[in-house]
Amino acid sequence: MDNGTVIAQFRLDYLIEASARSGLISSELRVKGNFSMNSEEFTNSEELGDITSNIMVYTGEDDDFFEVEDLNSNLPDNALYYIVNNGNDEIRFDDESNWPNISPREFIILMKVSGSYFILNHERSRQDFPLDN
Numbered sequence: 001m002d003n004g005t006v007i008a009q010f011r012l013d014y015l016i017e018a019s020a021r022s023g024l025i026s027s028e029l030r031v032k033g034n035f036s037m038n039s040e041e042f043t044n045s046e047e048l049g050d051i052t053s054n055i056m057v058y059t060g061e062d063d064d065f066f067e068v069e070d071l072n073s074n075l076p077d078n079a080l081y082y083i084v085n086n087g088n089d090e091i092r093f094d095d096e097s098n099w100p101n102i103s104p105r106e107f108i109i110l111m112k113v114s115g116s117y118f119i120l121n122h123e124r125s126r127q128d129f130p131l132d133n
Helices: 012-022 045-050
Strands: 037-042 055-058 079-085 107-113 116-123
Parallel strands (some): 037 055
Antiparallel strands (some): 079 107
């Protein structure tokens, strides 16, 4: 906005997707307006459990398994959370969670409702994505 006039409008999910796929996303990502979203990086389940931000960026290089219970139990309900894989290996969840694996440069969007997480979107790599050329 410029002096109260909208001069450009972007969808936040597309900005996050473009940033994740191009490797631009980092702990410095911050969107301001009526709300803000922060990102934090993690490399293992212990670090994932410490994250209190909306955007969780995996930067690990090990082939680890994660569980839904690894997410911080203090994350507020009725909020959206992104798990972005900016690492070299898949993020794999235990079989009981029925969550998809997240390949490098992919992400999922979760919503927490009454203490439970629901997957709203799982973005898979696309061959024709312009930043991959």
